[in-house]
Amino acid sequence: MSLVKNISWRSWSVWKRNRDVFLTTWKTNFLPPFLEPILYLVAMGLGFGVLINDLVFRGETIEYIQFLAPGLLAISIMYGAFFECSFGSFVRMHYQKTFDAMVATPLTIEDVITGEILWGATKSLINTTIVLVVVTAFGLADFPGLIFVPVIAFLGGMMFASLAMLFTALVPNIDSFNYPFFLLVTPMFLFSGTFFPLDVLPNWAQTLAYALPLTHVSIVVRDLCFNYFVLIDLASIAYMIVFTIIFFFASLYLMKRRLIK
Numbered sequence: 001m002s003l004v005k006n007i008s009w010r011s012w013s014v015w016k017r018n019r020d021v022f023l024t025t026w027k028t029n030f031l032p033p034f035l036e037p038i039l040y041l042v043a044m045g046l047g048f049g050v051l052i053n054d055l056v057f058r059g060e061t062i063e064y065i066q067f068l069a070p071g072l073l074a075i076s077i078m079y080g081a082f083f084e085c086s087f088g089s090f091v092r093m094h095y096q097k098t099f100d101a102m103v104a105t106p107l108t109i110e111d112v113i114t115g116e117i118l119w120g121a122t123k124s125l126i127n128t129t130i131v132l133v134v135v136t137a138f139g140l141a142d143f144p145g146l147i148f149v150p151v152i153a154f155l156g157g158m159m160f161a162s163l164a165m166l167f168t169a170l171v172p173n174i175d176s177f178n179y180p181f182f183l184l185v186t187p188m189f190l191f192s193g194t195f196f197p198l199d200v201l202p203n204w205a206q207t208l209a210y211a212l213p214l215t216h217v218s219i220v221v222r223d224l225c226f227n228y229f230v231l232i233d234l235a236s237i238a239y240m241i242v243f244t245i246i247f248f249f250a251s252l253y254l255m256k257r258r259l260i261k
Contacts, residue, residue: 006110014102014115015122022123033080033127037072037134044068044195055197058228069140070222071194073149074156076131077221078214080124081157082185085164086177089116093168099259109256117161117248124157125150135225145224152224152237156217159240162247163213169254188214193222213243 022029045065052064092098102112132149135141141149167180191205192214198206209215216236223233 006108007114008108008111010107011111011114011118013107014112015118017102018116018119019122029126030130033076033130034134037069037076037131040072041065041069041134041138041140057197058223058226060226065138066140067197067222068195069135069138070225071218073128073131073135073153073225074192074214074218074221075189075194076127077124077153077156077217078160078185078188080127080153081120081160082164084123085116085120085161086168086180087174089120089165089168090171090174090177092116093259094174103259109259110252113165113252113255117158117165117251120161120164121154121157124160125154128153128157141225142227145227145229148224149221152217152220155237155240155244156213159213159217159244159247162244162251165251166247166254169251169258188212193218213240216240 045068049064049068054061054063055067056062057067099109099112103109129150132141132146136146164180167177171177171179191201191209192212193209194214198209198215201209216239219236220233220240223229
């Protein structure tokens with residue numbers, strides 16, 4: 001409970017600090033999320049997609065590029081928050097000593113970490129919105145479902161930011177981030193229903209896939225892009241909320257233990 005009591009409105013000061021830094025280099029931050037989905041859609045959707053027979057999704061036959069586009073949105077949610085709260089937060093904590101400077105003010109450690117996680121979720125929101133514009137321009141997302149994708153982007157961003165912050169609290173050096181990226185992020189990138197339907201996998205692999213957080217983001221985002229919302233979407237949203245709460249407080253605890261050493 002002490003962790004909750006130490007979180008205040010001052011967390012937004014940390015968020016604003018990161019926002020101001022982002023705005024000074026917005027052109028550099030804008031181009032990758034804008035160009036990357038175009039490359040994927042052209043290379044895999046239009047190129048590789050012609051080798052794949054039409055897919056059946058929710059009882060309708062769709063082209064592969066239509067299946068791929070929501071997966072790219074889900075990937076942008078994961079990468080936006082995970083990169084920001086792993087490499088970005090570690091640099092601010094360890095090399096720039098920004099965390100030390102902020103804790104020397106009325107900000108608590110909990111305020112700093114909460115602000116970092118909120119900013120990670122915001123990066124997911126920004127990146128996903130950019131990708132959503134591209135996907136919509138290709139005619140691969142429909143109203144009104146696509147309006148709610150940014151909401152899921154922020155919720156998913158909170159989830160992945162909290163997960164990333166937990167690893168930031170644990171890794172001894174910046175090179176050690178290779179482990180969570182190779183052992184967790186890459187498998188999620190490949191096996192969370194982003195590039196192919198999960199039902200093509202054997203049962204044991206499907207079970208493992210449904211344990212991955214990106215799978216549930218992919219499910220909800222894809223259904224929203226196609227204007228579907230069924231029971232599994234509610235279950236996936238509940239998964240994201242519970243996952244976020246658990247890892248948010250775990251990251252607060254572990255980061256506080258690390259910073260007060």
